[in-house]
Amino acid sequence: MQKYFLSITVCLTAFLLSAPVSQAASIDDPFGYFNVYSLGDINYSGSDFQGTTGAAKNVTTSSFTFYNLESNDYFLHAGETVSITGGSHLGSVESGSNMTLNNIGIQGNVYSGGSISGNGGSIYGNAYATGSYSLPVSTIKAPGTGAYTGQPYNPAVDLGVVSNYFSDFSNTVAGWGNTGSIAHNGFGAWTINASTGVNVFSIGALDLFNAHTFNVIGALDATVYINVTGGGAQSLNSTTWKFQGVSASDVLLNYSEATSLSMSGGNIINILAPDTDIDFSSGVLTGNLIAGNLGGHGQVNLGHFDKEIPMVVSMSSNAVPEPGTMLLLGAGFIVLIRLDIRKNNKIVS
Numbered sequence: 001m002q003k004y005f006l007s008i009t010v011c012l013t014a015f016l017l018s019a020p021v022s023q024a025a026s027i028d029d030p031f032g033y034f035n036v037y038s039l040g041d042i043n044y045s046g047s048d049f050q051g052t053t054g055a056a057k058n059v060t061t062s063s064f065t066f067y068n069l070e071s072n073d074y075f076l077h078a079g080e081t082v083s084i085t086g087g088s089h090l091g092s093v094e095s096g097s098n099m100t101l102n103n104i105g106i107q108g109n110v111y112s113g114g115s116i117s118g119n120g121g122s123i124y125g126n127a128y129a130t131g132s133y134s135l136p137v138s139t140i141k142a143p144g145t146g147a148y149t150g151q152p153y154n155p156a157v158d159l160g161v162v163s164n165y166f167s168d169f170s171n172t173v174a175g176w177g178n179t180g181s182i183a184h185n186g187f188g189a190w191t192i193n194a195s196t197g198v199n200v201f202s203i204g205a206l207d208l209f210n211a212h213t214f215n216v217i218g219a220l221d222a223t224v225y226i227n228v229t230g231g232g233a234q235s236l237n238s239t240t241w242k243f244q245g246v247s248a249s250d251v252l253l254n255y256s257e258a259t260s261l262s263m264s265g266g267n268i269i270n271i272l273a274p275d276t277d278i279d280f281s282s283g284v285l286t287g288n289l290i291a292g293n294l295g296g297h298g299q300v301n302l303g304h305f306d307k308e309i310p311m312v313v314s315m316s317s318n319a320v321p322e323p324g325t326m327l328l329l330g331a332g333f334i335v336l337i338r339l340d341i342r343k344n345n346k347i348v349s
Contacts, residue, residue: 030162030165030166031270031288031304031305031306032304032306033052034051034052034053034054034162034288034290035049035050035051035052035053035070035288035289035300035302035303035304036049036051036052036053036054036288036289036290036294036300037053037054037055037162037166037288037289037290037291038054038055038056038057038290038291038292038293038294039056039163039166039167039274039275039290039291039292039293040055040056040057040277040291040292040293040294041055041057041058041059041060041293041294041295042055042058042059042060042061042293042294042295043059043060043061043293043294043295044060044061044064044294044295044296044297045061045062045063045064045297046062046063046064046297047064047065047297047298047299047300048064048065048066048067048087048299048300049065049066049067049299049300050067050068050069050300050301050302051068051069051070051300051302051303051304052068052070052071052073052074052075052076052077052091053066053075053076053077054076054077054078054157054159054162055076055077055078055079055159055294056079056080056159056160056162056163057078057079057080058078058080058081058082058083059076059078059081059082059083059084059095060082060083060084061083061084061085061087062084062085062086063085063086063087064084064086064087065087065088065089066087066089066090066091066093067088067089067090068090068091069090069302070302071091072090072091072107072108073091073092073108074091074092074093074094074108074156074157075089075090075091075092075093075108076089076091076093076094077093077094077155077156077157077159078093078094078095078096078159079095079096079155079159079160080095080096080097081095081097081098081099081100081114082095082098082099082100082112083099083100084099084100084101084102084104085102085103085104086102086103086104087104087105088104088105088107089104089105089106089107089108090107090108091107091108092106092108092109092110092111092125093106093108093109093110093111094110094111094112094113094155094156095111095112095113095114096113096114096153096155097112097113097114098112098114098115098116098117098131099112099114099115099116099117099118099129100116100117100118101116101117101118101119101120101121101123101135101139102118102119102120102121103119103120103121104118104120104121104122104123105121105122105124106121106122106123106124106125107124107125108124108125109125109126109127109128110123110125110126110127110128111128111151111153111156112127112128112129112130112131112153113130113153113155114129114130114131115129115130115131115132115133115134116129116131116132116133116134116135116147117132117133117134117135118134118135119135119136120135120136120138120139121139122139122141123135123139123140123141123142123145124141124142124145125142125145126140126145126146126147126148127139127140127146127147127148128147128148128151128153129147129148129149129150129151130149130150130151130152130153131149132149133147133148133149135147163274166272166274166290167274167275169272169274170254170255170256170272170273170274170275171256173200173225173227173252173254173256173272174227174254174256174257176200176225176227177200178200178201178202179195179198179199179200179201180192180193180194180195180199180200180201181201182201182202182203182226184207187212188210188211188212188213189211189212189213189214189215190203190207190211190213190214190215191214191215191216191217192214192215192216192217192218192224192226193217193218194216194217194218194219194222194224194245194246195218195219195222196218196219196221196222197221197222197223198223198225199218199222199223199224199225200225200227201224201225201226201227202226202227202228202229203226203227203228203229204228204229204230205228205229205230205234205235205236205255205257205258206230206234208228208236208239208253209234209235209236209237211239212238212239212240213239213240213242214239214240214241214242215242215244216241216242216243216244216246216250216251217244217245217246218244218245218246218250219245219246220245220246222245222246222250223250223307224246224250224251224252225252225254226251226252226253226254227254227256228253228254228255228256228257228258229257230257230258231257231258231259232258232259232260233258233259233260233261233262234255234258234260234261234262235261235262235263236261236262236263236264236265236267237263237264237265238264238265238266238267238283239265239266239267239269241267241268241269248268248269248270248286248287248303249270249287249303249304249305249306249307250305250307251269251270251305252270252271252272252288252305253269253270253271253272254272254273255271255272255273255276256273256275258273258276259275259276259277260276260277260278260279261273261276261277261278261279261291262279262281263278263279263280263281263283263285263296263298264280264281264282264283264298265282265283266283266284266285267283267284267285267286267287268285268286268287268303269285269286269287270287270288270303270304270305271285271287271288271289271290272288272290272305273290273291273292274290274291274292275292276291276292277291277292277293277294277295278291278292278293278294278295278296279295279296280294280295280296280297280298280300281296281297281298282296282297282298283298283299284298284299284300284301285298285299285300285301286300286301286302286303287300287301287303287304287305288303288304288305
């Protein structure tokens, strides 16, 4: 597998100018790397995610597929335990602690900061464990590959930094004043008219839940942030999103107040809810899904919020940011995605 470095450097301008650039290349942001991300746990079954998934804590899936349509690299990064039962998964997987694999198919490598156990399946790559490895010998399928124990675990992604990034991003956007208002056209239809550059709007969670059509109209270079207000338990069902000029990748729904969100039906939108427990019971979301904890059975299709990230250093709560090339949330944050070659103590070939 090709080694590469992916970093997001979040720092002050002076630091950027003085920092050595040879150590890591800044090529994307967490919204662009992850399709689905949880700052806590993921507990899912019966559907699939189409992009790279991350969870700062534990991941448990059954009859579920991680199908990375973007690359053959990682399909899952987990900070703690991983338990996968069933499914055919494209890419590699890493966990900071123990990993349990039952009846799986993995087209990539497996990295565990603990032990690897279960009844196996098929791994078309190498398996690396800091602790023990107890899958059947027949699990390792590809010629020239094997299982290795006693390996130091070096996570490819600093999930703590990623979690802070999403949380700080959400809180910052929530503090921005509105640049305009959303028009209610009656009968559950709403319209946003966005101008060039950064646009900030707000809507109540109940109004959004009751909306059947949401029109987003604006310039090609418009970025639209929609702060969804309302604390406690909220819901989101099917909404028809219509984009004119701007696209779905230009628009971000920011749930900064809800403690829980029940989702169902279909939506083509990016959702940022880093402090919200999301239950996606059914339906299809196309876009980012960022949650506090995530459970359910709904499908998440590939999509990203991929506009330029605004600078937010020293912004007042009523300031309207100018577009920047990266999100600056203070000095020294670095998201480093590093694919390391592990030294091997081979036990299965």
